[in-house]
Amino acid sequence: MQARQTRDIQVGRHRIGGDNPIAVQSMTATRTHDVPATLRQVRILEQAGSDLIRIAVDNKRDLEALREIREQTDADLVVDLQENFHLAEDVAPFVQKFRYNPGHLHHKDRDQSIEDKVTWLAEVAERENCAIRVGVNGGSVDPRMKARYSDDEEALVASALEHCEILDRLGFTNYLVSLKDSNPNKVIQTNRRFATERPDVPLHLGVTEAGMPPDGVIKTRIAFEQLLPHGIGDTVRVSLTVPFDDKGQEIAVAREIIADIEDGRFRSVPVFDNVGLNIISCPSCSRVENEKFVELAQDVREMSRYAQEHNITIAVMGCRVNGPGETDDADLGLWCAPTVVNLKKKEQLIGTFSYEEILPRLKQELDLLIAD
């Protein structure tokens, strides 16, 4: 393994980056306000050996739950702010790191500049001794960057670089960056490009919406095998669509991949060709709109097996936060609402269908695509 050149940062008891061991992390998928269920999942992840545990907080109710969770665990906690960056001030006293998404930051408080919003976030983090993850994502790239660059990968990297520059100007150094996508090739390319520009900034690696095992494991391994040996990647998350009680799998898989790479055991091909049917699905989190989501993803995989030979991507997403954007590139996309599932063909919405109706309707669309 090539030595990493990143600076190291402090996240609670863990130091990440530099020559510290690669930290492994995951995220709870239960509803955050369901304290017993979320705590149970925190314990499952802790027992599996998760260094950091991320929790979604979207509202005051989740915030109350976070306070209670904090009292009952000493795990290093991270909060994912996604659409609501204002909550940073309320969550920071209870966690060791928070993540914001530059794409989502752009859409909130449009009258305020990006620089002002980042300044406020950095002040909160500094005051509460928190680290920050700047988490850019292929499905929610800052529209300004999308307009500026025709190349998706360039837009993703430029967005991450812009935020690093702002944080640097502010003198805030306790941050890392992630550049995620559901396509392992994009994860490889964007992280390589970013690491070339900013070899000093620690990276959090992950293939988002990798899907169900074994495909989700394979896609993640492909990306990690092309990055970690080159000293790119300081902490990792494996995102798998699995039932709540099996979330420890994400940690076991991450540790196995890291150990294999460190021992020189490689399993993937040098170039990943996305041929045949490709099903991407999010790992679910507390925002999942209906708990039938994991079952739905599994049913979609079973129903579509007959289309294995066709170069078609189907995306299955758990909620409205990332569902609409992350399904745009898929040939057929499903994203869950509380009582219905939205069905899309690329960017166009075909309609909304009940959880009972969705599979036959999806099959109709799949048949049409194949016939085309």
Ligand code: SF4
């Ligand atoms: S799509 Fe929604 S439910 Fe799925 S992981 Fe992302 S935020 Fe969570």
